[in-house]
Amino acid sequence: MSSATLANSTEKKMKSKSFHRFYDINGWAFVLPAVTLVALFMIYPILNSLWMSMHSGRGVMMEFVGFGNIERLFNDPFFTKALTNTFIFLLCQVPVMIFLSLVLSSCLNSPNLKFRGLFRLAIFLPCVTSLVAYSILFKSMFAYEGIVNQFLMWSGIVSDPIPWLSDPFWAKVTIILAITWRWTGYNMIFFLSAMQNIDKSIYEAATIEGVSKVKQFFFITVPLLKPVILFTTVMSTIGTLQLFDEVMNITEGGPANETMTLSMYIYDLSFKFVPNFGYAATVSYVIVFFAAILAMLQFRIAKDK
Structure with missing residues (x-):
């Protein structure tokens, strides 16, 4: 060169x-x-x-305790109660909501259904309403003399009013109904948009082969929606672990802390009890820990072979 x-x-x-x-x-x-x-x-x-999270106290009164807050978690009955309640809401509400979203999106995807746009709007509207407004509405509806009890007694389903907000079991049911009502339409939109991208010839071939609509739903629609189901399940899991607004506005964590969640316990530790920002930060990292673990498990279970 x-x-x-x-x-x-x-x-x-x-x-x-x-x-x-x-x-x-x-x-x-x-x-x-x-x-x-x-x-x-x-x-x-x-x-x-x-x-x-490695300190205890608030403001300039913070004291370094290392892993002392983690040790305190295992001896804290309020934390145990909040964690148990949160997982009850998670295990009962998320599967029901995902299944309802799938069924509703499948029904609203039918080309033969009239007023599809109106139905889609009606089911989606709850997730864009104010959290506080709809929580207060649910609280008034499920009050001891609220419209729900009046309807149940008028129709003969029950003879006495149900203590929706004062009984531990029914208070949990009320919270589950509230968050299911609000977020089902949100997940439905994801499923509906994904269904519209599925090749219709697959369903036509299945119909020619004599496959029923129910089998088409479980053996064609659900497997093809696997990535969207995974996404909505992970997001719903994270959202339920952070559940706060509904509990705060409907039951205020009662009765006897039976609906208190981890997020509400963090609020109480920071602003209601004797403030301890360090311990509240530790509890918040418990939510992060479980959200990460559950997300990894869901990704692992949904992993293609």
Whole structure:
């Protein structure tokens, strides 16, 4: 290789490096505001709360306790009750909601159904209503002399009013009904949009072969919706682990803490009881821990062979 060719090649490499360096600098300049905001409002609070979880107290009265807050969790009956209630809501509500969403989306995907748009809107509307407004509405509806008990007694289903908000069992049922009513339509939209992308020739072939609609739903629709089912299940699981608004506004955690959830216990630790921000941060990381574990299990179970 001649000296002229070598010099020319070296010059091109230098220009190429300066070219890439120029675009690297400009690229970082574009993303720097977003990265700064993420670091300031997400990464820093996460790290700060992790450090706070190793302390006890509030404000300038924080005392470093190391893993003392974790030891306290195992001896805290209120934490045990909140954790148990949260998992009861999770195990009872999420499967029912996902199944209802699948069934409703399958029905509303039928081309022969009249007023499909109206039905879709009616089922989806609850998830865009105010959390506080609908919680107060449910509280008044399920009151001892509310419209639900009046209807049940008028129709002869029950002879005495049901203590929806004062009995531990019925209070849990009320919360489950409330969150199912609100979030079923939200998940239904995901399933409905996914169903509309399924090739209709698959159903036509199944119909020709004499496969019933029920079998088509369980053996064609559900397997093809597997990624969407996984997504909605993970998101619903995380949302239920963070359940707060409905419990706070409908039952206030009662009766006798029978509907208190982890999020509400964090609120009580921070603002209602003698404030202990460090211990509240520790309880919040319990939610993070279980959300991560359950998400990994769901991904593992749904993994293709």
